[in-house]
Amino acid sequence: MTTKTDVNGAATSSDWQDRYYHVDQILDRPGPRTDPSFLAGDEVKDFLRNKCKILVIGAGGLGCEILANLALTGFKDIHLIDMDTIDISNLNRQFLFRPADVGRPKAIVAAEHVMKRVPGVKVTPYYGKIQDKGDDYYLQFNLVICGLDSVEARRWINATLVNLVDPANPESFKGQARVILPTVSSCYECSLDMLNKPTTFPICTIANTPHLPEHRIECASVLEWPRTRGDEKLDTDDPEHIGWLYSIAVARAKEFKIEGVTWSLTQGVVKNVIPAIASTNAIIAASCCNEAFKIATSSAAYLNNYFMLIGTEGVYSYTFEHEKRDHCPVCEGEALEMSIMISRDWTVEQLIELLTEKQNIQIKKASLATPEKPIYFQQPPQLEEATRPNLEKRVSELVPDGGEVVVTASTLPFSLSLIITYE
Amino acid sequence: MSSQDSQDIETATTAIIESAPDTKTRRYDRQLRLWATTGQSALESSRILLISGSATSTSILKNLVLPGIGHFTILDHAKVSHSDAGNNFFLEGYNSIGKSRAEEAVQLLSELNDGVEGRADTRTLESILESHPEWITSFTIVIAHNLDHALLNKLSVLLWKDSKYPPLVVVRSAGFLADFYIQFHEHTIIESHSETSPSLRIDKPFPALREHALSLEFDKMDSTEHGHIPYVVILVRALEDWKKSHGGSPPTSYEERQQFKKGIREMKVKDDEENYDEAEAQAYRCWTETKIPSEITTLFSDPALSTEAMDSSRSPFFHLLAALKEYTEHSDTHTLPLTSTLPDMKSDTHNYIHLQRLYKTRAEEEKQIFKSHLRVPVDDAMVDSFVKNAHALVVLRGKPWGTFDEDKAALVESLSTMPKETCIHLALSALSLLQASDTSVSPSAESIRAKIKTLVGQSTELPDEADDAIEEIARAPFSELPNTAAFLGGMVAQEVIKMVTKQYVPVKGYCVIDLIETWTGTIGA
Numbered sequence: 001m002t003t004k005t006d007v008n009g010a011a012t013s014s015d016w017q018d019r020y021y022h023v024d025q026i027l028d029r030p031g032p033r034t035d036p037s038f039l040a041g042d043e044v045k046d047f048l049r050n051k052c053k054i055l056v057i058g059a060g061g062l063g064c065e066i067l068a069n070l071a072l073t074g075f076k077d078i079h080l081i082d083m084d085t086i087d088i089s090n091l092n093r094q095f096l097f098r099p100a101d102v103g104r105p106k107a108i109v110a111a112e113h114v115m116k117r118v119p120g121v122k123v124t125p126y127y128g129k130i131q132d133k134g135d136d137y138y139l140q141f142n143l144v145i146c147g148l149d150s151v152e153a154r155r156w157i158n159a160t161l162v163n164l165v166d167p168a169n170p171e172s173f174k175g176q177a178r179v180i181l182p183t184v185s186s187c188y189e190c191s192l193d194m195l196n197k198p199t200t201f202p203i204c205t206i207a208n209t210p211h212l213p214e215h216r217i218e219c220a221s222v223l224e225w226p227r228t229r230g231d232e233k234l235d236t237d238d239p240e241h242i243g244w245l246y247s248i249a250v251a252r253a254k255e256f257k258i259e260g261v262t263w264s265l266t267q268g269v270v271k272n273v274i275p276a277i278a279s280t281n282a283i284i285a286a287s288c289c290n291e292a293f294k295i296a297t298s299s300a301a302y303l304n305n306y307f308m309l310i311g312t313e314g315v316y317s318y319t320f321e322h323e324k325r326d327h328c329p330v331c332e333g334e335a336l337e338m339s340i341m342i343s344r345d346w347t348v349e350q351l352i353e354l355l356t357e358k359q360n361i362q363i364k365k366a367s368l369a370t371p372e373k374p375i376y377f378q379q380p381p382q383l384e385e386a387t388r389p390n391l392e393k394r395v396s397e398l399v400p401d402g403g404e405v406v407v408t409a410s411t412l413p414f415s416l417s418l419i420i421t422y423e
Numbered sequence: 424m425s426s427q428d429s430q431d432i433e434t435a436t437t438a439i440i441e442s443a444p445d446t447k448t449r450r451y452d453r454q455l456r457l458w459a460t461t462g463q464s465a466l467e468s469s470r471i472l473l474i475s476g477s478a479t480s481t482s483i484l485k486n487l488v489l490p491g492i493g494h495f496t497i498l499d500h501a502k503v504s505h506s507d508a509g510n511n512f513f514l515e516g517y518n519s520i521g522k523s524r525a526e527e528a529v530q531l532l533s534e535l536n537d538g539v540e541g542r543a544d545t546r547t548l549e550s551i552l553e554s555h556p557e558w559i560t561s562f563t564i565v566i567a568h569n570l571d572h573a574l575l576n577k578l579s580v581l582l583w584k585d586s587k588y589p590p591l592v593v594v595r596s597a598g599f600l601a602d603f604y605i606q607f608h609e610h611t612i613i614e615s616h617s618e619t620s621p622s623l624r625i626d627k628p629f630p631a632l633r634e635h636a637l638s639l640e641f642d643k644m645d646s647t648e649h650g651h652i653p654y655v656v657i658l659v660r661a662l663e664d665w666k667k668s669h670g671g672s673p674p675t676s677y678e679e680r681q682q683f684k685k686g687i688r689e690m691k692v693k694d695d696e697e698n699y700d701e702a703e704a705q706a707y708r709c710w711t712e713t714k715i716p717s718e719i720t721t722l723f724s725d726p727a728l729s730t731e732a733m734d735s736s737r738s739p740f741f742h743l744l745a746a747l748k749e750y751t752e753h754s755d756t757h758t759l760p761l762t763s764t765l766p767d768m769k770s771d772t773h774n775y776i777h778l779q780r781l782y783k784t785r786a787e788e789e790k791q792i793f794k795s796h797l798r799v800p801v802d803d804a805m806v807d808s809f810v811k812n813a814h815a816l817v818v819l820r821g822k823p824w825g826t827f828d829e830d831k832a833a834l835v836e837s838l839s840t841m842p843k844e845t846c847i848h849l850a851l852s853a854l855s856l857l858q859a860s861d862t863s864v865s866p867s868a869e870s871i872r873a874k875i876k877t878l879v880g881q882s883t884e885l886p887d888e889a890d891d892a893i894e895e896i897a898r899a900p901f902s903e904l905p906n907t908a909a910f911l912g913g914m915v916a917q918e919v920i921k922m923v924t925k926q927y928v929p930v931k932g933y934c935v936i937d938l939i940e941t942w943t944g945t946i947g948a
Contacts, residue, residue, distance in 0.1 A: 016517050021506035025899035026598060032894040033939050065909065068512050070477075072905035089452045092489055097534055161735040172457050173917060175928060177941070209651060211775035212767055239443040250440055256772045264448075268456065275456040279486040279920065282913030283491045290599075290906035290938050300599060303941040311917050312616055313928040366431075385537045 015120060017278055020045070024075055026299050038298040048074050052296050055141040057130060057157060059106040061276055062147030065285030067110055070145075071118040073293050078114075079141070081126045081133070082107040087237065093278035104111045107312070130157055143296055145288050149162035149274070151362075158188035159330045175284040177303070177392045178322070179291050185305045190325035192362060213253060213260040217269040220248040236271045245270060283309060291369045339419045344396040351395055356408065363416070366409045370399055378409075396422055432564055447538070454490050461614075461804075462924035463491065467538070469923045470494040472559065472589075472939035474548060474578075476501070476524040478903050479596060481513040481532060482912025483566060487919060488532050494540040495532070496562070499525035500547045510905050552577050557684055560585075564919055567590040569903075570857035579606055579824040593824050594915055595851045595867045598899035599938040600892065601911050602848050604947075605929060610819040611725075611740040611807050614926040617815030619760045622713040625705075626673065628659045629761065629785045635777075636660040641690065649692055650773035653778050661687055661702070662709045665741060673710045680710065698769040713758050715751055723748045725818060739801045743809045744816070746796040753796075760789040764844040782880045784808075817928055827933065827947035828852050834879045837946050838886055844935040846885070846892040846942035854896055868897040895939070907938055914943075 020027075027045055030038050038044070054075050056066050061084035070078055084106050086097045098104070107125035112125050117119055126133070130153060138144070138160060148154050158180070180187050206218045224246065225234050235241050246266040254263045267273060287307055294302045306322040309315075342351065346353040348368065355363040368375040375398055376390050377383040391399065399405055399420050407416040448455065455463060469492045473480045476499040501507075503519040513531040514524070525543035533541040551558055552574070559565060565582060567575060575593065582591045586608035594603040618871055628636065636659035661675060665683055674683040684703050691699045711933060727741045728748065748758060763786035765779050790810050797806070809816075827833060828849075837845040853874035855900065857866040871893045875885065913936065921929040932948030 006478055016505055016508070016520075018505035019509035022510045022902045022904055025902035026904065029898055031598075031898040031939075032891045069906055069909050072510055072512060085713040088446065088449045091450050092452075092491075094486060097536075098534070104588075117512060117516065201808070209771035209775075211770055211772045234682065245442055247440060257776050258772070261442055264452070267452070273456065276453045277457065277486075277920075278489040279913040279916040282482065282486050282909055284822055284913075286906045286913060287907035287938070287941055290904075290910065291941070293906060294939075300939045301665070302939075307941045309943070310617075311914075311927075313946060315914065315918070315934050315943055317943040321942060 003350075015049075015088055027297060031300055033301045035298045036261075036303065044297050045074075048293075049076050052078045053079070053140060054296075055081070055138070055144045055293065056147065057081050057111040057144065058147035058149070059094075059096075059125075060084065060090070060149065061278075061281040062149075062285045062288070064094045064110055065281050066145055066147050066289055067096070067123065068116050069286060069289035070292070071121040071122065071123075072115050073289065075292075075296075076121050077124075078121065079124045079126070080111055081130055083127065083129045083254070093276060093281055095278065101274070128156065135160070143292055145283065145292055147288070151333055155192075169326070171280075172277070173280055174309060175280050175288040176306065176308045177284050177291070178306045179295070179303045180305070186322040187326040187328065187330050189330040190328045191306075191322055209257065210252075211258065213249070213258055213262075213265055214269050216249040216253040216258055216261055217245065217258075217266050219252065220245040221270045222268075224248050234270075234346075237268070242267050242270065250347050280309075280311070283311075304338050337419065338416045339421065341421045341423055342395060344394065344422045345394050347392055348395055349391040352376070352391075363407060363409045366407050367408050369408075371404055371406065375399075375405065391406050395420060407414055426854050426867045451491065458920075458924050458926050461808075462926050465924045466491055466920065467493050467788050470561070471496075471919070472562040472565045473497045474565065474570055475499050476511075476528040477506075477568050478511040478905060478908040479568045479594060479911050481511055481528050482565070482908045483568075483594070483919070484528075484532050484912075485535065486912055486916030488535045488539045488541070490920065491536055491925070495529075496542045496543070496544050497525040497529055498544045498546070498548060498551070499523075499528075500545050501525075503527055510903060510908070512905075530701075531946065533602075543781075544669040546566040548574055548578070552581065556581050556865040557832065560588045562589050564589050564592065564922060566594065566915065566919065568594045568705045568891060569596065575855075576825065582606065583608075583823045591824060592915060592919065594911060595855065595909060596903060596907055597851065597854055597896050598894055598902045598904060599907060600847050600851065601907055601936040602851055602933050603911065603918075604824055604913055604933045605821065605922065605931075607819070607821040607922070610922065610925070610929065611738065611929060612806070612817040612819075612925055613740065613812050613813065615817045616927050619716075620766065621764070621814045622758070623653060623655055623708065623765075624713050624756070624761060625658045625662065625708045626711065627713050627756045627758060630782075631781050631785060631812065632659055632778075633663065635781060646693060648771075648774075650696040650698060651769065651774055652698055653768050653770040653774055654698055654705055655765075655768065655778060657687065657698065657772070658705060658709055658905065661690070665709075675710065675868075676892045680706070683709065701769055711889070713756070715757065715759055719747075719759070719814065719816060719926045722816060722818055723751075725828075727818075731867045737807060739783075740809075740818075742797060743751060743801060743806070745798070745918060746793060747809075747813060749796040750793045753792075760810050761815075762791050762811050763787075764811070807829070819929070819931055828878055831878075831880045831883075833947065835883055838879065838883070841944060842886040842888040843892075843937070844946045845888045846932050847935050848895045848946060849878060849890040850889075852878060853893075854900055858900075866897060866900055869891050871896055904938075907936075910936065910938060 003328050027040065029040050040291065052075060054077070056063055056078060057099065059080055063082060067078065067080065086101050086104055086106055086109060088102055090097055091099065093186055096110045101109045105127040107127045111123035111125035112218065115121060119192070146157055148157065179185065184241045201215055207217050207223060210219055211217055221234060223298060246263050247262045249266060291302050297305055304321050307315045307319050352366050355366045365378045367377045373381065374387050376387045401422050405418040406419055438845060451463060471487060471492055471494065473484055473495060476497045480497065489493065498866060501524045503514055503522050505520060505523060508514050508516055508520050513528045515527065520525045523543065523545055525545055529541040529543040534541065559581065561647065567578065579591055582588045583606065590605055590607035592605050636656050639656065661683065665674060666672065674680045683708050685705045687699055687706060702912060708875045722744060727737065728745050733741065734743060751757065761782065763783040765782055793810060794806060834845065850871055853871045854866060855873050857870055918929045921927045930945055932945045934943060934945050936943050
């Protein structure tokens with residue numbers, strides 16, 4: 001048995017003989033599709049096991065899988081960020097967590113579990129938001145694997161990272177994995193228009209013409225909750241809160257003879273629950289880790305650049321090269337300029353609405369300003385209040401023909417300069 | 424009729440208000456949204472046998488234990504080796520070396536879910552095949568990873584002997600390459616979760632729908648009501664009106680269809696009436712005849728429906744299918760029974776609920792007629808589900824493991840249509856054959872190539888893609904990479920879930936996986 005010192009300086013007897021028998025078969029010699037720059041043997045093993053620093057973002061369904069795979073593959077300096085705590089509904093797929101862990105931070109529990117199971121691997125958890133960390137933090141990593149489920153967080157990380165990102169998005173029997181080499185290949189922002197539009201119910205339908213069980217549930221959460229419960233914040237993880245919404249929705253549905261309001265549907269609608277299973281996460285996470293391994297070691301060609309899997313009918317997958325989008329604001333720089341023609345009658349509120357609907361921008365809660373003065377600001381509250389009267393004003397009263405409006409939003413990883421002309 | 428109907432709805436909605444879900448429902452919430460309690464109980468009554476406790480096997484099991492299968496057994500007589508301890512997450516690293524691989528893995532896999540029973544069996548497969556084959560056939564499904572060629576043959580022959588014996592999943596991997604195959608006789612699916620929705624039958628409206636559409640007086644409605652008539656009703660009405668002035672025919676030529684759409688636009692009294700926009704967008708439904716989907720017509724000539732085959736031992740599925748066939752033969756409209764699922768559309772509460780009831784009532788009537796064609800008693804829930812999914816039923820019939828590799832013509836054909844996939848499959852077959860004859864040496868690229876030639880025929884030229892597959896296998900013939908194991912773990916578990924729940928459609932043929940360029944493909948179906 002050989003003894004080695006791992007990257008963190010702690011002497012371990014963890015690298016026993018043949019520990020990496022399986023991985024070493026790949027690292028000891030090139031294959032037919034291996035890049036000529038591959039340095040077979042000790043050098044690449046040393047980089048993988050002693051030098052490479054990798055960041056995993058998210059310790060949820062994907063994160064748990066990613067962490068275990070990386071550890072077994074031989075990455076020994078792994079960092080992990082996650083802001084969530086463990087919920088019971090995570091346990092059907094997030095296999096590093098047990099019932100006794102419910103309520104504890106995912107990042108901490110996942111790190112402990114993997115370090116216990118795979119000796120010699122150091123996992124450094126951070127329980128908090130990705131936005132808490134600055135460029136200097138992200139720049140220390142050779143590689144980042146992203147296992148996030150929110151579009152906003154992924155856009156943010158995509159825009160922040162100057163190194164490789166690998167996001168994935170499993171849902172039921174479907175998922176995707178991709179390799180992003182910033183400025184070289186297409187990025188997350190480039191493919192924003194491929195996202196499915198989220199299901200939303202227009203407020204007027206909910207209020208005036210509800211006819212689906214989902215409408216009654218939305219009505220209970222959006223209209224009746226604030227009306228009855230006042231300032232109390234709706235907590236979608238609190239069974240009492242869900243129960244209240246459910247009973248209100250059932251009662252109203254009965255009045256209108258709408259069928260199908262159930263507890264599960266109520267929870268699904270208000271939490272925007274996406275069905276998820278262990279196996280799909282495993283597939284997507286494995287392909288991400290596999291790409292990370294190939295890129296870190298150059299032991300084989302890597303995915304170029306998009307893998308999409310649909311497992312509902314047989315096994316269907318599609319691997320293709322997603323092209324960079326022309327004038328992608330993230331790939332090409334910081335500000336995006338766009339021209340838009342609107343009617344002179346349009347109000348500021350209508351303009352904000354339009355920005356939400358644009359598939360290639362998707363700006364929720366936009367704040368607007370001319371280069372000279374604010375038009376409408378969502379934050380802070382004082383400024384919001386002061387600018388609120390502008391919502392009803394016509395844009396044409398505030399911005400000259402051909403004038404510029406600067407759009408910012410927390411969901412927008414860059415600023416948008418909108419050139420307004422009138423019909 | 425309508426009072427009866429409203430009573431049904433009354434009873435349905437006044438059903439006791441559910442209390443907060445129990446721990447089990449909360450734990451399985453994300454998957455119950457996919458396969459519901461029917462799928463879950465099928466999983467919970469399944470018993471799964473894994474042959475070997477390799478990293479790939481435990482990855483597969485992890486993804487089956489988490490969603491809650493009933494029982495699993497790992498059959499493995501091996502002791503944990505140094506290399507096992509390095510690549511298997513369900514071993515205690517160095518501490519497991521020398522212990523039973525099955526026992527160590529079962530213990531850690533069992534931690535994942537209290538509701539699942541796990542057992543380790545350290546006998547050899549050889550001895551069981553010899554003396555207790557009935558033990559193997561007692562499982563719901565059997566999965567084998569990188570099993571010795573001769574044993575695999577014996578196992579697949581055993582499991583093919585009787586159509587009631589469990590399906591066999593054969594999984595093979597080396598380095599970045601892998602394939603898997605499910606051996607099964609017959610697999611029937613009611614809940615295929617097809618993305619095609621059943622017809623609304625706008626072109627062939629049932630009497631109550633037609634009457635309702637004709638009774639509407641659009642010009643007497645106030646603007647609110649006018650803007651909330653569901654598009655289904657608008658289209659039925661517009662089509663009836665059109666037919667009256669066109670000798671009973673729907674719009675056929677391009678010009679007529681444009682004219683029909685224009686007519687719908689002209690029905691608007693206000694520019695922003697979205698229900699008429701929806702009607703225009705869905706107008707194609709008026710000239711797309713509702714017929715029995717060709718896939719379903721094909722099922723009607725299935726040999727299982729022949730008089731000889733239809734004894735009472737047939738599964739309920741084929742009795743239901745026979746009833747469906749008879750139903751359609753008697754149907755005036757030559758359609759499948761109506762389903763009551765109405766999509767969302769622009770409407771107000773009253774109009775939508777009214778329309779929904781019309782569909783529900785009619786669907787119930789047609790279901791009763793359907794039931795009258797049923798010769799054996801079938802559970803109501805199953806009948807409901809069958810009728811609801813009648814447009815997307817699936818029957819799969821499989822072949823025994825290995826027949827593809829014995830069929831030179833099929834291999835040659837596959838080499839020309841799907842060369843990359845076929846070459847990887849053949850290279851894995853060659854590896855398995857070589858290991859069977861001599862386990863002491865690592866197979867060379869030449870020996871793999873020679874073995875492939877014996878499978879496809881000496882005269883068959885191998886395509887350029889063969890080198891990539893052969894040399895990659897020769898590079899790492901015995902390598903079980905953690906990522907490949909995890910990838911296969913997900914893929915195979917997913918197919919096993921589909922087989923066990925009889926929901927969604929499992930893969931047919933050899934699913935080949937290349938984790939260098941990262942793609943999957945299916946051959947030999």
